[in-house]
Structure formats: structure tokens, C-alpha cells
Amino acid sequence: MAKVSVIVPVYNVERYIERCLTSLYGQTMQDIQDIEVILVDDLGMDRSMDIVHHFIDCHQLAGHWHIITAPINQGPGAARNIGIRYATGEYIAFVDSDDWIEPDMLQALYTAARRYDADISSSAAILDYPDGTHRLMTNPHIGSGTISVQARKYLLRHFVSNFTTMLFRREWLVSNNLYFPEANSGEDSCFMAQCYLLARSIAQTDTPYYHYIIHPQSISHRKRVYRGREKRKAFGALLQFARERNMMGTYGCVLRYVYFKKAILSSILDYIRTL
Numbered sequence: 001m002a003k004v005s006v007i008v009p010v011y012n013v014e015r016y017i018e019r020c021l022t023s024l025y026g027q028t029m030q031d032i033q034d035i036e037v038i039l040v041d042d043l044g045m046d047r048s049m050d051i052v053h054h055f056i057d058c059h060q061l062a063g064h065w066h067i068i069t070a071p072i073n074q075g076p077g078a079a080r081n082i083g084i085r086y087a088t089g090e091y092i093a094f095v096d097s098d099d100w101i102e103p104d105m106l107q108a109l110y111t112a113a114r115r116y117d118a119d120i121s122s123s124a125a126i127l128d129y130p131d132g133t134h135r136l137m138t139n140p141h142i143g144s145g146t147i148s149v150q151a152r153k154y155l156l157r158h159f160v161s162n163f164t165t166m167l168f169r170r171e172w173l174v175s176n177n178l179y180f181p182e183a184n185s186g187e188d189s190c191f192m193a194q195c196y197l198l199a200r201s202i203a204q205t206d207t208p209y210y211h212y213i214i215h216p217q218s219i220s221h222r223k224r225v226y227r228g229r230e231k232r233k234a235f236g237a238l239l240q241f242a243r244e245r246n247m248m249g250t251y252g253c254v255l256r257y258v259y260f261k262k263a264i265l266s267s268i269l270d271y272i273r274t275l
Contacts, residue, residue: 002036003029004106004167006093007083009076012044014051016213018097019056023100029107036089037065039097040079043072048097076179077187084173091121091167098213099164105209109167112203120195122166122201125210136208137162144203149250155196156254161188167209168195185227186234189262193238193255197247228267235260235263 006024010017023036041049049067056065068086070079080094091113097100105123114120127135140158142151172178176198180187235258240256242248 002089003034003110004091004093005036005038005083005087005088005089005170006095006106007040007080007087008095008097009040009042009079009083010044010048010052010097011042011073011076011079012046013097014047014085017048017051018029018055019100020097021052021093023103024059024095025055025059025245028029028104028111032061032064035064036087037061038083038086039065039067040083040246041067041069042076043070043073044077050176070249074182075184075187077184077191078182083253084170084179087170090171092170093167094164094214095210096164098215100211100213102209102211106167106206108205109203112144112205113167113169116201116203118144118201118203119169119172120198122162122205123165123210124206124208125162125165125212126208127212127214129214137212138206139165139204141204141206142202144199144201147199152196152199153251153254156193156251156258159189159192159196161192162210163188163192163195164212172198178275181234181237183230183234183237186231186262190234190238193258194241197242197251228263231263231267235259 008020024035029035029036039052052067056062066086068082068083076096084092091110093106109123112118122139124136124138127137133269137160139160139162140155142154178191178194178198180191239255239259242251247253
């Protein structure tokens, strides 16, 4: 079994995909068998998958890097869910195909995860802007170890959906039915909130290992009139998730705050920006 399965949805990123693949190939984990790369073809219209096939052939990665074709294009959340179901690694990482990671990211996060027996092992990210500037993006910090009720509430109040800066214990994800909801906006934040609700232990570092590329054509930066509806759908699923697990008594107030902040207020701000 691989130590880490890396899930990469691929959709119309021919300009960026080779840099992403190179950063995965250059990881410092001891053996190629330590990393299982799962590339989910989300049925784009460009040459992205041609580049993927060529990269795998050139580096003789067949057997360790796998290509799965989605039945239909449903967006990155659905593609990641396909990858979760296919993965066999002890931990799962998610990398967007237009981003890249530092060579020691997977080794560092895996080592920390094993040290703290963590369900989630997290780092920070660098936002890379088109003008060449950079900005550090960190996750809310509570320290490594077992998560208390108060620490969990703090994470839920302050988190951003930086799930690509993390490793997640695969067996824990699957046994708790932790998948991305079927929505085209807010699904990443909903997934992250669900994980914070159920995680028993976390490992944290503020070292930035992940490079998040900011460009106008990114899905997350497009203005879409239906984003508000999709966000309400995603965060409605979060509230239902908590109800089914009898967690609203302890976390209901903070989860309703998350719903208002991320499904209602952010939708209003999105609409204002279109005016």
C-alpha cells in the first residue's frame, strides 16, 4: 500500500499541467512506490490529457500513476470523489492540476501525520499572482494533537478551504462517508467543515508547501449567477451532515454562523461585485 495517494482532477489546464506533474514526480519520499498518483480526466476539451499520457510514458510511471476517466463532467468535487473511491494509500492529498507543490511536501506532512496519529495533517500555501507577487495563506492554528471542543469551534469559525494544503487519513474519510457534496460552488468549504467536525487529531505546520496559482480563468474566480444557489445547497448539506450525526447540540451555533458567512454573506458580496 502506498503511503500517500495524490488525487488530481484534470480539466482544461494544458498551460499548467506539466508543472504540476513535474512537482509530483519530484517528491522526496524515498521510493516511487510510496506515492500513488490518481489523475481524474474530467473530460476537458484541450490537450491536457495528451500531456498527462506523454509524461507518464516518458517517465515510465505506469503502475504507480493511474488515469481514471469521469463518466461525465461534473466539476472538480465529483472528480475528487472518484479519486477517493479509487485510492489505496494510507493518506490522501488533493492537488489542483493548475497548481504545484514543493518537493518535500508529502514527506513532511506524512511524517507529521504519523507522529501525531492525525486524521488531518496541514501546512500553509503561497498564493502566486500573475504580476509575480506572492502572499502567504495559513490555516487557523490550534497546535498539533487531539482536537478539543473549543479548538474545533475555533477551526470551524475561522477556516478557509485550503484542503489542498493537507493530507487526510483515507480509511477515516471512507468510514465516515466524507466526500465532496454535489454542488458546483462551496463544495470544497463544505468538505473541509465536515472533516474538521469529525477529526480526532490534527498535525499542523505553517510552512508553505503548496503553490496556489491565481489566474482570472480559474473556476473559483468566475462570476456566475447561480453561485449563491450552489453555495446554499453545499452548506445545507453540511447542516444535514451534522444533524445526522447528532452534533447540532454542541456545534449548531457555529455551523449556522458558517452557513450565514459562506452561503449567504459571500453570495451577497459575489452579487455586488457583478454590479
